[in-house]
Amino acid sequence: MWLVAGAGxxxxxxxxxxxxxxxxxxxxGLAVACLRIDARTDDRLDAALTGQNxxxxxxxxxxxxxxxxxxxxxxxxxxxxxxxxxxxxVRLTWYxxxxxxxxxxxxxLTVRLRQPHGLRNPGGFDYERWLxxxxxxxxxxxxxxxxxxxxxxxxxxxxxxxxxxxxxRIHEAVPARNAAALLxxxxxxxxxxxxxxxxxxLRRTGTSHLVAISGLxxxxxxxxxxxxxxxxWLRGPLTLAVYDLEASAVTSFLSAVGYAALAGFSVPxxxxxxxxxxxxxxxxxxxxxxxxxxxxxxxxxxxLWDPLAPLSASFWLSFAAVALIWQLGSLRTLAERDLGIVRxxxxxxxxxxxxxxxxxxxxxxxAFGELSIVSPxxxxxxxxxxxxxxxxxxxxATLALAVPPVxxxxxxxxxxxxxxxxxxxxxxAAQPWAATPLPQIASWQMLxxxxxxxxxxxxxxxxxxxxxxxxxxxxxxxxxxxxxEGAFEANVLDxxxxxxxxxxxxxxxxxxxxxxxxxxxxxxxREIVLPALRHFGxxxxxxxxxxxxxxxxxxxxxxxxxxFPDAEPIVGPDVDRYGATHCRRGQHWSWDDVEFEILxxxxxYARRGNDNSCVLRIATSSGVLxxxxxxxxxxxxxxIAATRNLSSDVIVVPHHGSATSSSAFFTAQVRPRYAVVSAxxxxxxxxxxxxxxxxxxGTGGRMLMTGDAGAIAITFPPQxxxxxxxxxxxxxxxxxxxTGL
Numbered sequence: 172m173w174l175v176a177g178a179g180x181x182x183x184x185x186x187x188x189x190x191x192x193x194x195x196x197x198x199x200g201l202a203v204a205c206l207r208i209d210a211r212t213d214d215r216l217d218a219a220l221t222g223q224n225x226x227x228x229x230x231x232x233x234x235x236x237x238x239x240x241x242x243x244x245x246x247x248x249x250x251x252x253x254x255x256x257x258x259x260x261v262r263l264t265w266y267x268x269x270x271x272x273x274x275x276x277x278x279x280l281t282v283r284l285r286q287p288h289g290l291r292n293p294g295g296f297d298y299e300r301w302l303x304x305x306x307x308x309x310x311x312x313x314x315x316x317x318x319x320x321x322x323x324x325x326x327x328x329x330x331x332x333x334x335x336x337x338x339x340r341i342h343e344a345v346p347a348r349n350a351a352a353l354l355x356x357x358x359x360x361x362x363x364x365x366x367x368x369x370x371x372x373l374r375r376t377g378t379s380h381l382v383a384i385s386g387l388x389x390x391x392x393x394x395x396x397x398x399x400x401x402x403x404w405l406r407g408p409l410t411l412a413v414y415d416l417e418a419s420a421v422t423s424f425l426s427a428v429g430y431a432a433l434a435g436f437s438v439p440x441x442x443x444x445x446x447x448x449x450x451x452x453x454x455x456x457x458x459x460x461x462x463x464x465x466x467x468x469x470x471x472x473x474x475l476w477d478p479l480a481p482l483s484a485s486f487w488l489s490f491a492a493v494a495l496i497w498q499l500g501s502l503r504t505l506a507e508r509d510l511g512i513v514r515x516x517x518x519x520x521x522x523x524x525x526x527x528x529x530x531x532x533x534x535x536x537x538a539f540g541e542l543s544i545v546s547p548x549x550x551x552x553x554x555x556x557x558x559x560x561x562x563x564x565x566x567x568a569t570l571a572l573a574v575p576p577v578x579x580x581x582x583x584x585x586x587x588x589x590x591x592x593x594x595x596x597x598x599x600a601a602q603p604w605a606a607t608p609l610p611q612i613a614s615w616q617m618l619x620x621x622x623x624x625x626x627x628x629x630x631x632x633x634x635x636x637x638x639x640x641x642x643x644x645x646x647x648x649x650x651x652x653x654x655x656e657g658a659f660e661a662n663v664l665d666x667x668x669x670x671x672x673x674x675x676x677x678x679x680x681x682x683x684x685x686x687x688x689x690x691x692x693x694x695x696x697r698e699i700v701l702p703a704l705r706h707f708g709x710x711x712x713x714x715x716x717x718x719x720x721x722x723x724x725x726x727x728x729x730x731x732x733x734x735f736p737d738a739e740p741i742v743g744p745d746v747d748r749y750g751a752t753h754c755r756r757g758q759h760w761s762w763d764d765v766e767f768e769i770l771x772x773x774x775x776y777a778r779r780g781n782d783n784s785c786v787l788r789i790a791t792s793s794g795v796l797x798x799x800x801x802x803x804x805x806x807x808x809x810x811i812a813a814t815r816n817l818s819s820d821v822i823v824v825p826h827h828g829s830a831t832s833s834s835a836f837f838t839a840q841v842r843p844r845y846a847v848v849s850a851x852x853x854x855x856x857x858x859x860x861x862x863x864x865x866x867x868x869g870t871g872g873r874m875l876m877t878g879d880a881g882a883i884a885i886t887f888p889p890q891x892x893x894x895x896x897x898x899x900x901x902x903x904x905x906x907x908x909x910t911g912l
Contacts, residue, residue: 200474200478203475203478204474204478204479207478207479208479208905211303211306211479212905212906214258214259214306214308215258215286215287215308215309216257216258216261216284216285216286216287216308216309217255217256218286220255220257220284221284221285221286221853222283222285222853222855223283223284224281224282224283224314225251225252225253225255225257225281225282225283225284226251226252226253226279226280226281227246227248227250227251227252227257227279227280227282228248228249228250228251228277228278228279228280228319228321229246229247229248229249229250229251229277229278229280230246230247230249230275230276230277230278230321230325230328231244231245231246231247231272231273231274231275231276231278231331232245232246232247232260232327232328232331233245233274233331234274234335234338234361234363235272235273235274235363236363238691238692239689239690239691239692240266240267240690241264241265241266241267241268241690241691242264242265242268242272243262243263243264244262244263244265244272244274245260245261245262245263245305245307246260246261246262246263246278246280247259247260248260248261249321249323251279257284257308257309258307258308258309259306259308260305260306260307260308261282261284261307261308261309261310261311262287262302262305262307262309262310262311263280263282263310263311263312263313264310264311264312264313265312265313265316266312266313268313268316270316270317270318273332273335274331274332274334274335275328275329275331275332275335276318277318277319277320277321278316278317278318278319279316279317279318279319280313280314280315280316281313281314281315281316282311282312282313282314283311283312283314284309284310284311285309285310285311285852285853286309286853286908287299287302287303287307287308287309287310287906287908288310288852288853288878288908289301289302290665290666290667290699290881291665291881291882291898291899291907292664292665292666292699292702292703292881292882292898293611293662293702293703293706293707293882293898294540294611294702294703294705294706294707295698295699295702295703296698296702299906299907299908300482300904300906302906303482303905303906304479304482304483330432330435331435334359334361334433334435337358337359337433337569337572338355338359338361338363340572340578341354341355341358341569341572341582342355342364344568344572344578344579344582344583345582345583345585345586347586347590348364349369349589349590349593350585350586350589350590350593351364351586352364352365352366352369353369353382353589353593354561354565354568354582354585354586354589356382357382357388357557357561357562357565358433358565358566358568358569359433359434359435359569360433360434360435360437360440361435362382366692367692367697371600372593372596372597372600373596374539374541374543374606375541375543375545375599375600375605375606376543376545376546376549376553376596376599376600376605376606377528377535377543377545377546377549377550377606378546378549378550378553378596380488381553381554381557388430388558388562389427389430389431389440389443389444389447390443390446390447391558391559391562392426392427392430392562392563392566393423393424393426393427393430393447394423395563396419396422396423396426396427397419397420397422397423398419400418400419400422400423401415401416401418401419404418404419416454416455416457417455420451420454420455423447423451424447424448424451427443427444427447428444430566431443431444433566433569439485439489441473441476441477442469442473442477442480442486442489443489445469445472445473445476446465446469446473446493448472449465449468449469449472450465453465466490466493466494466497469490470490473486484534484538484539487534487538488531488534488535488538491530491531491534492527492530492531495523495526495527495530495531495628495630496523496527498630499519499522499523499526499527499628499629499630520551521551522629524547524550524551524554525547526628526629526630527550528546528547528550529624529627529628529643530624530628532620532624532643533617533620533621533624536609536612536617536620536646536647537612537617540608540609540610540611540702540705540706541606541607541608541609541705542606542607542608542609542647543605543606544604544605544606544607545599545600545602545605545606548599549596549599552595553592553596556592557592560588561585561588561589561592564581564584564585564588565582565585567581568581568582568584568585608705609647609705610649610650610651610705610706610707610708611651611706611707611708612646612649613646616645616646616649617646619642619643619645619646620643620646620647622639622642623639623640623641623642623643623644623645624639624643625639626638626639626642627639627640627642627643650708651707651708653675653676653677653678654675654676654677654763654886654887655677655888655889656677656763656764656889657763657764657765657791657792657889658676658677658765658791658793658886658887658888658889659674659675659676659763659765659789659791659796659887660674660675660884660885660886660887661673661674661675661789661796661821661884661885661887662674662703662707662882662883662884662885663823663847663849663877663882663883663885664686664699664700664703664849664877664882665699665849665877665878665880665881665882665898666686666687666695666699666700666723666849666877667686667687667695667851667852667854667878668687668723668827668850668851668854668856668858669684669686669687669695669723669724669726669849670683670684670686670718670723670724670800670823670827670849671683671684671685671686671695671696671699671700671727671849672684672798672823673700673703673704673707673709674789674796675707675709676762676763676765677762677763678762678763679713679714679762679763680704680707680709680711680712680713681712681713681714681715681716681767682700682704682712682714682715682716682731682738683715683716683718683787683798684716684717684718684724684725684800685700685715685717685724685725685726685727685728685730685731686699686700686723686724686726686727687722687723687724687726687727688722688726688727688729688730689726694726694727694730695726695727696726696727696728696729696730696731697727697730699727700727700730700731701730701731701734703882704734711735711737712731712735712737712738713738713739713762714738714739714740714741715728715731715732715735715738715739715740715741716740716741716742716754716785716787716798717740717741717742717743717746717751717785718743718784718785718786718798718800718801719743719744719745719746719780719781719783719784719785719800719801720743720745720746721781721801724800724801725742725746728740728749732749739751739752740752741753741754741758741769741785742754742785743772743783743784743785743800744772744776744779744783745779745780745783754769754772754785755769755772755773755774756769756770756771756772756773756774756813757769757774764791765789765790765791766788766789766790766791767787767788767789768787768788768790769785769786769787769788770786770787770788770810770813770814771784771785771786771802771806771809771810771813772784772785772786772806772809773809773813776809781800781801781802781803781806781826781831782802782803782805782806782809783806784799784800784801784802784806784825785800786798786799786800786802786810788819791887791889792889792890793887793888793889793890793891793892793893794819794820794821794887794892794893795818795819795820795821796819796820796821796822796823796885796887796893797817797819797821797822797823797841797843798823799822799823799824799825800825800826801825801826801827801832802825802826802832803825803826803829803831803832804831804832804834804837806825807825807832807833807834807836807837808834808836808837810837811836811837811840817837817840817841818840818841818842819841819842819843820843820844820845820887820892820893821843821844821845821846821847821885821893821895822841822843822845822846822847823847823848823849824846824847824848824849824859824863824867824874825837827848827849827850827856827858827859828848828850828858828859828860828863828864828876829856829858829859829860829863830860830862830863832863833863833866833867834866835866838866838867838869838870839870841870842870842871842872843867843870843872844871844872844873844892844893845872845873845874845875845885845893845895846867846868846872846873846874846875847874847875847876847877847883847885848874848875848876848877849876849877850876850877850878851878852878852879853878854878859874859876875895875897879899880897880898880899880900881897881898881899881900882897882898883895883896883897883898884896884897884898
């Protein structure tokens, strides 16, 4: 209520004291944003309902993504819910569904839900923020379900079914998988058929924006319609020709609305519509609008429409790109006045593309942690081709689907052109120098990057433009500081149910386990471990220890070895791949005054499975870290019998805190200050088990779980006690459920 009162007071203050208008408008805007955040967080699932079987009725509120025998889809809840107050929108997974699920379908389901939660890792994707921005109040999975009949014909659902029918007809008309997926994205803005190779190619070439119905595409379509309408209108009767701008603006606006509707009114399309309306109103009123005024008005209306828009990187990229195009497109140098039209145009295109690349570099570095080297070249060729050829052709072909033979022919032409362009983009992406990862950038480095970009842009008369390039290079080539000699840092990554630990000394890096690879296609090694290694600025991985063969420990290894083929693997006795050395008790090495020793299993150890896990002890003058894999009670007994002193400052708890491990005798021998559990948030096994937690905490230690705290960084300095910090504890943000350490 105090936010509403603040907004009302701001309005009164604006009326009475106009000289305060900008600060007061700022306060009012923050109040509106806070109200929206409160409304979004209040729509979360009640934690008490986590894991319960709930009966819900709803309809599929989006496109269905099939992956590896399972479906993921959004559900709009309209009834059932057993009398509980459930979120309006949830994201569900259905394993081996007995029926075909399609967009707009009415379903009666038995589901298990949990609060929206995502893995939190250095350099990783913030899934939790994405759920928040998409309006999901819970995630979960389907236990049973069936179709139902709903007599209410909701317009949103009917339009979604229509868009799904268009997508199905596109895939029928285009048998080539790559072309069908890309043309569906261009025509209706849906990328449900994309695979990892599509995203990797687009990411490495910096062309992801080309397959989204973005402001660029909406703007180009509306501009083409505007000029075509005006050309035709001016050739009509004189009494009508005087209204050429009005007629052109109306048709341009309607075409943009139609295109945005075809894209399901995605957030970028909404922002493009608002900016287009501002421009068209200026044209109709025949008023010259400065760049600053036009962008400011568009920015105001975008924030009024969606106060949470600044949480998305596309918001900053959209407005920054428009400002840069506007400013760079108006530049004319004295040397260009004597050039021909074609050469002048070409120089302007090249200058604009390079300027956009420079200007957006700080945003790209901060949001994505990767810099595409080939982006200027790829976009220089692809933007005109996609925007002026493929997008209009895809739209015309979509409209022509009403006449199937014509639509099939047009989509055949579009598919051929798309295949050619995709071969070119794939070839660029395949080059080893196509993109370079950007490690974590400190605040001062980010300020340097922004400052350098501003100085380097050719949009001002300030001297020292070449200095701007040098200033930009400092944060781009800088690498994060490594631990000192005699110190090390271990990061227990948040991989859900599994384990992956990155250990860094002054000059060396070790990976202990690599997480899981799931049938859905999600690969922990590719999606979590590798981004974390890039974030830490690690260019060489010296050794990989895989504790044993279970998927949740070894599943991500292939992805890591593909990126670091020179890494030396040491694996558990039950791993028979890679031609690697098997771990055994007594193996020992020293890196930068940090001691590494394999404590288990002993040579000839007969037991297989979890008890065969490699146990690694890492020691320095400030403390000891014990990595135990999945050893259970019998493995613990063998370890105790063979080791004189197991006392450790930090232990990664065996077998994720299951009841079959962490025996009372073992916990008494280790007596850690911190016991870290690598287990998923609200996991179905209830790890760590209450008895296990009680035993570790009974020794005087503090227990932490990655599912609650996110990735946990453990720093062992040359002198002193180890220091722990969590990824969730860095920034207490409203969409995160826990604050960590």
